[in-house]
Structure formats: C-alpha cells, structure tokens
Amino acid sequence: MPVEALSFVDTDAMSTPAFPLSTQLKTMTTSSNNVPSSSERRDFLKKSGVAAGAAAAAGFPSIISAQSVTNSLKVGLVGAGGRGSGAAAQALSADKNTVLTAVADIDQAIVSRAVTRLSGSQKFGTQVKVDNALFGLDAYDKVINSGVDVVLLASPPGFRPAHLKAAVDAGKHIFCEKPAATDAPGIRSVMESQKAAQAKNIALVCGFCWRYNNMISAAIEQVHGGALGRLVAHYSTYYTNPVKPMPPESARPAGMGDVEWQVRNWYNFVWLSGDSLVEQAVHNADKIMWVMKDQPPASCVSVGGRSVPANGGNIYDHFEANFVYPNGYRVFLANRQSTGCFNGTLDYVMGTEGTLFLGKGKPRIETPDGKIKWQWEGEEYDMYQKEHDVLFASIRSGKPKNDDLNLATSSLLAIMGRDAAYSGQEVTWEQAMNSTVSLLPTQMDMSAKFEAPGLAIPGRTKVS
Amino acid sequence: MTARLATMVALALMAGAATVPVSSRQPAAAPAAPAIDPKEMAVVEKLRAMFLEKAKGDQAAKAYTVTLPNTTASYGMAPIPAGSFEMGSADPKAPADQKPTRTVTLDAFWMMTTEVNWDAYLMFMFADQASEKTNPDALVDGLSRPTAPHLEMSFGRGNAGFPAISMTAHAANKYAQWLSARTGEYYRVPTEAEWEYACRAGGAPAVEEAQLADVAWYQKNSPTGEFTDGTYHKLGTKKPNAWGLHDMLGNVMEWTSDQYAPYPAAAATNPWVKPTTSYPIAVRGGSWNDAATRVNCTVRYKSDAVWKERDPQLPTSVWYMTDAEWLGFRLVRPSKVPSAEEMYRAWNNGVEVDPY
Numbered sequence: 001m002p003v004e005a006l007s008f009v010d011t012d013a014m015s016t017p018a019f020p021l022s023t024q025l026k027t028m029t030t031s032s033n034n035v036p037s038s039s040e041r042r043d044f045l046k047k048s049g050v051a052a053g054a055a056a057a058a059g060f061p062s063i064i065s066a067q068s069v070t071n072s073l074k075v076g077l078v079g080a081g082g083r084g085s086g087a088a089a090q091a092l093s094a095d096k097n098t099v100l101t102a103v104a105d106i107d108q109a110i111v112s113r114a115v116t117r118l119s120g121s122q123k124f125g126t127q128v129k130v131d132n133a134l135f136g137l138d139a140y141d142k143v144i145n146s147g148v149d150v151v152l153l154a155s156p157p158g159f160r161p162a163h164l165k166a167a168v169d170a171g172k173h174i175f176c177e178k179p180a181a182t183d184a185p186g187i188r189s190v191m192e193s194q195k196a197a198q199a200k201n202i203a204l205v206c207g208f209c210w211r212y213n214n215m216i217s218a219a220i221e222q223v224h225g226g227a228l229g230r231l232v233a234h235y236s237t238y239y240t241n242p243v244k245p246m247p248p249e250s251a252r253p254a255g256m257g258d259v260e261w262q263v264r265n266w267y268n269f270v271w272l273s274g275d276s277l278v279e280q281a282v283h284n285a286d287k288i289m290w291v292m293k294d295q296p297p298a299s300c301v302s303v304g305g306r307s308v309p310a311n312g313g314n315i316y317d318h319f320e321a322n323f324v325y326p327n328g329y330r331v332f333l334a335n336r337q338s339t340g341c342f343n344g345t346l347d348y349v350m351g352t353e354g355t356l357f358l359g360k361g362k363p364r365i366e367t368p369d370g371k372i373k374w375q376w377e378g379e380e381y382d383m384y385q386k387e388h389d390v391l392f393a394s395i396r397s398g399k400p401k402n403d404d405l406n407l408a409t410s411s412l413l414a415i416m417g418r419d420a421a422y423s424g425q426e427v428t429w430e431q432a433m434n435s436t437v438s439l440l441p442t443q444m445d446m447s448a449k450f451e452a453p454g455l456a457i458p459g460r461t462k463v464s
Numbered sequence: 465m466t467a468r469l470a471t472m473v474a475l476a477l478m479a480g481a482a483t484v485p486v487s488s489r490q491p492a493a494a495p496a497a498p499a500i501d502p503k504e505m506a507v508v509e510k511l512r513a514m515f516l517e518k519a520k521g522d523q524a525a526k527a528y529t530v531t532l533p534n535t536t537a538s539y540g541m542a543p544i545p546a547g548s549f550e551m552g553s554a555d556p557k558a559p560a561d562q563k564p565t566r567t568v569t570l571d572a573f574w575m576m577t578t579e580v581n582w583d584a585y586l587m588f589m590f591a592d593q594a595s596e597k598t599n600p601d602a603l604v605d606g607l608s609r610p611t612a613p614h615l616e617m618s619f620g621r622g623n624a625g626f627p628a629i630s631m632t633a634h635a636a637n638k639y640a641q642w643l644s645a646r647t648g649e650y651y652r653v654p655t656e657a658e659w660e661y662a663c664r665a666g667g668a669p670a671v672e673e674a675q676l677a678d679v680a681w682y683q684k685n686s687p688t689g690e691f692t693d694g695t696y697h698k699l700g701t702k703k704p705n706a707w708g709l710h711d712m713l714g715n716v717m718e719w720t721s722d723q724y725a726p727y728p729a730a731a732a733t734n735p736w737v738k739p740t741t742s743y744p745i746a747v748r749g750g751s752w753n754d755a756a757t758r759v760n761c762t763v764r765y766k767s768d769a770v771w772k773e774r775d776p777q778l779p780t781s782v783w784y785m786t787d788a789e790w791l792g793f794r795l796v797r798p799s800k801v802p803s804a805e806e807m808y809r810a811w812n813n814g815v816e817v818d819p820y
Contacts, residue, residue: 081777081780082611082614082776082777082780082781083614083776083777085777085778085779085780086775086776086777086778086779086780089778089779113780114780117779117780118779120779121779238616239616240615240616241586241589241590241612241613241616241617242590242592242612243612244612245590245592308592339586339590339592339593340586340593342623343616343618343620343623344616344618344620345615345616345619345620346620357690359620360620360621360690360691361690361691361692361693361695362692362693364692372692375692382773382774384774384776385774
C-alpha cells in the first residue's frame with residue numbers, strides 16, 4: 001500500500017450517522033439503578049450504517065478457521081517504543097509457541113533497541129527471531145504483509161486507524177493499543193475495521209487494560225449489580241506528570257521535515273496523540289463508559305488549557321470534561337499533566353446507597369454514613385499480560401475474541417471531551433461522532449511540510 | 465494500579481520469610497563490568513573537581529540542611545561518626561542470611577535524615593520542575609535521567625513530603641549522580657554495612673515491638689481510611705534514632721549498593737560487595753507493608769525482577785519498579801571525596817539487565 005493511503009480519511013459527511021442515537025437517547029430508559037439495562041445495550045456494529053463490503057474480498061490467512069490453532073504463531077510489532085516492546089514481551093509470554101519475526105518503527109535505532117532488549121530476556125529471548133526490522137512511515141504495511149499471523153499495533157494513535165485497517169484487510173489477528181484514533185473520521189474508520197474483523201472472524205483485542213483487570217472488574221460488577229443504588233455521578237481523575245515534554249525548536253536537527261519532527265515528538269501534537277485527555281485519560285473515559293455499560297452520554301461541556309509554554313506543540317496540559325446522560329446522570333472527567341501538583345488516578349462513582357472508590361488502595365464501596373459495604377480482596381492480575389493471554393488463547397481455540405467494541409466508543413468519549421474544551425461549545429454525542437474535521441496531514445511523508453495548528457482557542461476553534 | 469500488594473502479602477509467611485515475592489528465576493548474568501566510557505569519565509572528573517572545591521569549606525562534621533538550588537525542595541544531612549560495629553545478627557533465631565557476625569570498620573560519612581522525598585525525586589524525573597530549563601547547566605544537562613513513566617508513580621499515595629518509591633537500583637544511582645551535580649556534594653547509595661551501622665546508631669539492632677510504632681511505619685500502624693492495607697507516611701513524623709535519622713525502620717525499605725550475598729566471616733574495613741549481576745541487590749529496613757519481625761536493622765531483603773514485571777514499558781525502561789510501592793532509598797555523602805573511578809563505579813553500579 002503506498003504511503004499516500006495514510007490519508008485514508010473520508011471527510012465526506014456520512015449520509016447516515018453511524019449511531020443514530022438521538023431519538024433513542026431521548027427515550028432511554030434505565031434499570032432501577034440508573035445503569036442502562038442489558039436489553040438496551042446496542043450492538044454498535046449492527047446499528048452502524050457502515051458497509052463492510054471490503055471484508056469478504058481480502059484474504060483469510062490459513063490459521064483462521066473454526067479449528068483450534070496449534071502451529072507456531074508469527075508476531076509482528078508496529079511501533080517499538082516503550083509500550084510496543086512491552087506488548088511484544090507480553091505476547092511472547094502469553095504463548096510459548098509464538099515468535100516475533102517483524103518489527104516496525106520510524107527509526108532504526110528504536111527498532112534495534114527494542115529487539116536487543118527483547119532478545120536479552122531469559123523468559124522469551126529465544127522467541128525473538130526478527131528477520132524483518134523495518135523503519136519508515138510505511139514500515140507498518142511491510143510488517144503486516146511479511147507473513148505474520150498476529151500484529152501488535154502500538155504506534156502513535158494518529159496512525160492507528162490506517163494501521164488497523166491494513167491489518168484487518170490483510171486478515172491478521174490484532175492487538176490494538178488505545179486510543180483508537182485522534183479524530184472522528186479516524187473513529188469511524190476504526191468502527192468499519194471492527195465490523196470487518198468480526199465478519200472475517202479475526203481476533204481484535206484492544207489496550208483498554210482495565211477491562212482485563214480482575215480487581216476493577218469486580219468493582220464495576222458491584223455497580224452493575226446495584227450496590228450503589230441509583231447512580232448519581234462519576235468523578236474521574238488522571239492527575240499526573242508530563243509524559244513527553246516538547247523540546248525547544250532549537251533542538252530540531254537542521255533539515256528535518258515537519259512531519260518527522262512532529263512524529264518524533266508525537267505526544268505534543270493533537271493529530272498524533274489526540275492530546276492528553278485522549279491519549280492517557282482515555283483510560284478514565286473507558287471506565288466511565290464501562291460503568292454505563294458502554295452507553296454514550298447525551299452531551300458534554302469542557303474547559304481546558306495550558307499552564308506552561310507548548311514549545312511549538314499544540315496540546316493542552318489540563319482538561320475538565322463534564323458529561324451529562326439522558327437520565328440526568330453526570331460525569332466529571334479531569335486530567336492534568338503538570339509537575340509539582342496533586343497527583344492521583346482516582347474514580348468516585350456515587351449513588352444513592354453508596355460510593356465506589358477506585359485508585360487508592362483496594363477498591364471499596366462505602367455507604368452514605370461511611371461504613372465499608374464492600375472491599376476487594378484477592379490477588380490482582382497483571383492486566384497487561386492478561387490481555388495477551390486472552391488474545392492468544394482465543395486464537396488457539398478457534399474462537400478469536402473480537403468484541404472489544406469499547407476501543408472506538410471510549411476513545412470517542414475522550415475526543416468529545418477534548419473537542420468541547422477546544423471549541424468552548426456544548427458538544428453532543430452525534431456531533432462528536434459525525435465531525436468531519438480530520439487532523440492528519442494530507443501528505444504523509446517524513447520530509448513533508450506540515451504546520452501544526454496553534455493551540456485551540458475556546459470560542460474560536462471549530463471542531464465539527 | 466493499587467491493590468497489587470495483595471500479591472505480595474498473599475505469599476506464605478514462613479518464619480523470617482520476606483513479604484515480597486520470591487521469584488524462582490535465576491538472575492541474569494550482568495555483562496562484565498563495563499569498560500569505563502571516557503566521555504562519561506570526563507564528566508565525572510569535572511564533577512569531582514567541583515566536589516573537592518566545595519569540600520574545602522566544610523566545617524567539622526555536623527548536621528545541615530540542603531536546599532536544591534533554584535527550588536524549594538530540601539532534605540537534612542546527619543553526620544555519622546567513623547567507628548566499628550558487629551555487623552549481622554547474633555540472635556540464634558535470626559535468619560541465616562544475617563550470619564555470621566563480623567567486625568566492620570567504617571569511615572565517617574553524612575547520611576540523609578529521611579528517605580528521598582518526592583519533592584526532590586520528581587525534579588530528577590522532570591527537569592522543568594527543577595528549574596533546569598531556566599537555569600541551564602551543561603554538566604547537569606548531559607546526565608542520564610528517567611524516561612517518562614507510563615503511570616502516576618505515587619499511585620495516589622501522596623507526593624509532597626512523602627517518600628519517593630518504585631525506582632530501580634539504576635535509577636537510585638543516577639539520582640545520586642544528578643543530585644551530586646546539582647549540589648556540588650558527592651552522593652551515592654550506601655553500602656549494606658553503612659546502612660546497618662547508621663540504623664543501629666551505636667545501639668541495639670532492633671526495637672521492641674511495644675516501642676516500634678514510636679519510630680516506624682509498618683504493617684500494623686500504616687493503614688489509613690483510604691489505604692486499608694497500609695501506605696507510606698510523611699517523612700520524619702516518627703522519632704529519629706540516636707544519630708538523628710528518621711524512618712530507617714519501616715515507611716519504605718531502602719536500596720543499598722551491595723549484591724545480596726552470604727556474609728563472609730572475616731573482619732572488614734569499608735566493605736562494598738560490588739554486584740556482578742543485576743539481581744538480587746540487598747535492600748534494608750522493611751516498610752509500611754512489613755510485619756514487626758521484619759522491621760529492624762539487621763533484616764535483609766533482596767531485590768527481584770518481578771518487582772518491575774508490570775511496568776507497561778518493559779523491557780525498554782530501566783527506571784521503574786511499578787510493583788514495589790514500598791521501596792525507596794536515601795543517600796550518603798562520604799566525608800572524603802573518593803577517586804573519580806570509584807564515583808564512576810558507584811553511579812554505574814549493577815547495570816540494569818532484565819532476566820524478565
């Protein structure tokens with residue numbers, strides 16, 4: 001696939017919204033505890049107006065069948081930074097009969113470092129047999145088409161929709177990191193890919209790791225079981241330190257193109273990372289959606305901004321997004337990436353009969369008069385490992401797991417929160433879903449000129 | 465990520481067993497001591513000249529406070545006199561790794577009066593918090609610093625005034641180098657002998673359980689309403705020992721620079737058991753997560769690669785031990801500025817290799 005294919009985004013307004021939710025939102029009924037009842041959970045893909053015609057045309061690899069899979073599985077890694085090499089380590093640990101054969105990143109040094117470290121492992125070093133160490137913006141496609149069975153997608157999120165589409169088109173099983181995309185066209189593309197993956201019976205497990213954490217799962221089950229009574233509000237925080245601060249423009253090597261400079265400092269550009277709320281606090285967005293059984297809110301109003309200079313980047317360093325559900329349930333999602341401030345990754349889910357506390361010690365539910373009603377006891381999984389254990393076991397059993405539909409919807413919740421802050425406007429779920437604003441450069445090559453827009457200015461910036 | 469401690473505590477506690485996971489994995493052989501990197505050695509030489517210059521003005525050994533230049537982060541230093549002591553435990557019931565006892569003689573040094581606090585450690589992690597962008601210093605700028613963590617590393621336990629946690633031995637060594645460059649004083653991680661000597665402070669190696677809560681945060685008194693399984697507490701809120709050191713026992717256990725290895729029987733002067741493998745390294749003092757019997761001056765813990773198994777950026781990161789929320793460190797400042805080579809070895813001690 002030529003590099004230009006990265007500008008895959010179809011910016012035509014979709015004639016039918018993927019989720020015609022408006023009418024249903026107004027009439028949404030909930031079970032007694034304010035959580036949507038199971039019967040009302042929409043199968044997002046069924047409702048989606050997206051056609052999956054392409055799905056049938058592409059090749060089905062030999063290992064995809066209703067039979068259990070016993071042969072050695074070849075794994076390809078796309079994006080060999082910290083998280084990508086971590087995902088590779090987990091894939092190789094999940095199943096001893098896997099081999100890492102191909103690795104892609106933008107730079108030879110990054111690929112080499114990851115391969116060296118992975119090869120050095122006592123646990124799985126012998127499973128590292130990389131004969132395709134590839135680099136460049138089109139390396140993902142070479143890895144996907146290098147004869148691997150499973151691909152791990154861990155590049156900056158802006159590339160994710162294109163990488164996911166290529167992997168699904170090629171009929172590969174997939175581990176896909178969060179978030180799904182950095183803009184709505186990307187989200188819609190990911191939804192199409194999810195639908196195609198289901199049609200082709202391809203495994204697609206996503207990196208919203210809390211869902212694979214037994215401790216947090218037990219807490220959310222309590223909520224769904226009515227332990228909090230009627231739900232009133234959810235306050236969710238990701239207050240932490242900066243992730244990858246932007247170097248000054250003076251640090252840019254002479255002659256380095258705009259796209260390369262931005263990709264190398266990807267965290268600081270909205271088109272690549274989606275901003276802090278979408279790249280990191282998206283884990284909170286996922287918990288919010290999980291509590292509500294993946295039902296979207298009606299609308300959102302946010303504030304956000306930056307407290308230290310962006311050095312040429314264009315992301316905010318703090319947000320507070322306020323969502324409201326059709327039944328009046330309110331959600332407050334706050335994040336910050338600053339030094340020297342209060343830190344905590346905390347959730348308070350409040351109901352008429354109790355509050356769930358996550359993020360400080362063991363999850364617990366307290367009654368309104370402060371008594372502990374429920375507390376987690378047990379041994380916590382390694383959730384990062386669990387994701388891969390589940391993925392590979394599902395491939396082996398001939399029943400590939402591909403129901404992580406929250407990949408797209410939880411990512412969109414975070415994008416919605418961000419866009420409400422950027423624009424200063426109230427943003428509805430439909431507006432967020434149907435936005436045609438594409439953030440990606442049209443010319444995707446390392447030397448291309450691409451002036452990233454300045455910081456969003458609430459009240460002036462347009463997001464749809 | 466929070467209640468991972470369940471994992472730690474769930475392990476059977478045999479008499480004297482550590483409340484930290486024991487891995488069956490063999491430690492990976494670290495590469496042979498790396499050849500000295502001339503470029504880095506040149507930096508060490510420059511730093512040493514600075515330390516010697518500053519040491520000229522030293523008064524007689526006395527306690528003092530250091531504030532990191534251009535910041536508000538500070539810490540106390542207490543003088544530890546030169547002397548000899550019987551290292552290890554003579555108690556017949558003590559675990560075998562604390563035997564035999566032997567006479568150890570040490571030179572004088574200063575030691576931090578508390579564990580390294582987040583206030584200062586976060587400045588090592590984030591240069592902009594340390595005002596280093598506005599006050600650039602070429603020497604400091606070239607030093608090795610942690611990659612950004614993928615997680616909020618205090619795990620909601622608190623930052624200002626609380627002990628820094630969950631760093632690798634490599635990170636503790638590089639912090640020592642960075643702090644030295646920032647302050648003009650030579651710091652390093654203490655040896656096991658120095659740590660134990662300072663902990664005893666000329667007295668008994670253990671505190672009766674009835675009095676332990678006066679000096680230590682440990683399993684019994686560390687739980688809070690929020691952290692019902694216990695957590696670390698603000699530094700220096702318990703009584704200090706006879707040499708003015710707080711939190712030697714409990715709160716967070718502390719890195720030393722020694723390989724965890726059987727004790728030799730022969731008397732020694734300034735012993736340093738230089739690691740030849742990345743794991744296990746000796747860790748001392750016990751923590752908020754440990755029972756009273758495991759919180760004293762002689763008990764030895766050993767580091768394990770399993771402590772970092774859940775870092776989402778393994779194996780490329782060598783900075784974080786995301787499962788060790790009870791692990792920290794404090795530094796010493798030897799009274800004599802050593803050779804540049806010795807500094808180099810201390811700051812590059814136990815190069816991180818993952819037998820993971």
